[in-house]
Amino acid sequence: MDGRFNTDESYRFPYAVRNSDAAILRFPFPFPEDSYMYSMNVEPHVPAGPVASLHHAFDIDEHYVSECREKARILAEDPERCLVLPHMRQAEWDFVELAMDSLSRDYPDLFALDRDGDRWRWTNRPLEITQDFVFGNAGTLPCGPFEYMARQMQGDFTLQDQRDGDLWMDGGMVTSQADWSLKFDLGMSFGQWHAPVPKAPQMGIFDRALRFLLMLRHGHPVRRLNWTMTINPRLDTSPENFTIWGGDRGSVTADNVADKVHLRVELQSLFRLPRSNAILFSVRCYLLPVGAIARVPKWRSRLHRVLRDLDPALVAYKGLDRYLPQTVAFLSRLDDGAVLSPGIQPDTAILIAVDDLVPR
């Protein structure tokens, strides 16, 4: 992150989101193999990995300022996008500490935290915020501690309480979700909020995932990548707003597929919070149009093979049916059939120029 931000982007109509070459190359491309099936694919969330977006506890990129502004707009329109049950207060503070510590450590040019006992000063240079407050005293912040911090971060966050051998989604701020609703899922257990995913429950994946997460240790966060597709660079594909974005799915043609169809990747990371024993679930959303993915030869071929062979149940669950054929057709012309290296790394430092994106 070089400290410069695309400050004039729009994540709603008329859409205007740009990705620099550097942003494309750091994209967390989610397919390590030529085929895809739902799996847990969890790894330690350590500051390392094949793409730069994995190198920090919470990734900040060139869209930071615009995404925070979009988040503020969504919250103004629908304040219930941020809900935290009262028994999660300690978890809220855990989150504040984790976020401020991590951001100020990972991006010292952008953020600073000065701690003097419980008197803290938080500086957020990109958003021009300086806040003095008393850690643990919510009255010293302009809003609830979780909301205060989550507004200053890209992505969605939920807080899971752990009790009775289960995890309960008892708080969160959700403004860039792939078609699920915090209002609906609030207070649900792990099994309840995963109920819509096809096939995975039969595979016992969620039982194993839950057992694993119940033993998640403080200081040992984990991560996984999840994906779907979205038409237009729209962060907020919420069920509440389906009438606004749902129709876009029928608008894809051979001419606009490269710009309109986006691969939507969620970098999901999970942190044990030490005071509350709650688990923070961070869902950082990346949107990249297939036209930009096509500038990386390995990625476009792999995306083509994955989409071409995707299980129909997943196609339906992810709602891809109306534009998958156009997307596969576009990518198939760019796939030369070469054997691709395993893993998600782009295998190139230089992107193909847009003008050279001519089909074979």
Next chain:
Amino acid sequence: MMMPRSTGYPAVIADVAPVTPTLRRFDIRATAQPFPPVSAGSHGVFAFGDAVRTWKNPYSIVARSDDGSMLRIIVRLAQGSRGGSAFLHGQGRPGLEITVLGIANLFPVVRKARRHILLSAGVGITPFLSYMDAMDGMGLAYCLHHYCRPEERQAFHALLADRDPGRVVLHDDPDTGRLSEILAAEPVSSRLSMCGPDGFMNWVGAVARDVGFSPGKIHSERFSAPEGGAAFRVDLARSGLSVSVGPEDTLLDALEAAGIEAPCLCRGGACGACRVAVLSGVPDHRDHVLAEAERAAGDCILTCVSRARTATLTLDL
């Protein structure tokens, strides 16, 4: 915060004080980075020992200082024990090096419940000392009933001296009628948490069920201290190694000493993280995690406390 701390938090014993003839309090001071914040009900895994051997034992964390420099634990000396707790009682003086390998919580406070009834016996009081601090901070209503021997009453009275007397009750005999009355008087929304020896928890559980407490509102923590037994050998199918487990060693310790990366978390038979598949041989289960059917199937073992009924076991490691 992101770096795996496989080496843990180095520390030394800073202060030792007797609580009762069999319980001793240890204050442990961090010597490198401060200890992380700790949620009520957490335990730490503590590594200590001498030139001859190292123990890695779980103990409930009673308190952490605000600045993270200190942790407090209370350790019980079991009758005739030659394990790590006996070592701490004998050799655990200020200056002894002790490493906090990890901190986890298998017994978290159920914050959603507005009222809590806490029942403990003996060293089982330790998680509730942190519970009461947390509940005071969160404004949750609670009452602790602690059971001890008559000769320990004075000592526990002193341990609880600075607590709200309306919220702690000491009992020096386990009177079933009295416990029934106490539990029957609780509103249906109360959560019951218990910690103590197996016999105590079975007794409380039975009385609670009799007065109509739903099992879903009862929560407990059961650690087992690994006890020795006959020596045995494990053959590791994946690595091809053979490891002998001495009468005083745990299987997990023996695996680690042989350089095997074996999973674990609590080291006290309470979490299930150390579960490993058994390919042949008969395990001797000593944990509180496996269900009856899993025990009977005999195809897995929790390496931190369990042993073998046969001279060898073959493990999927």
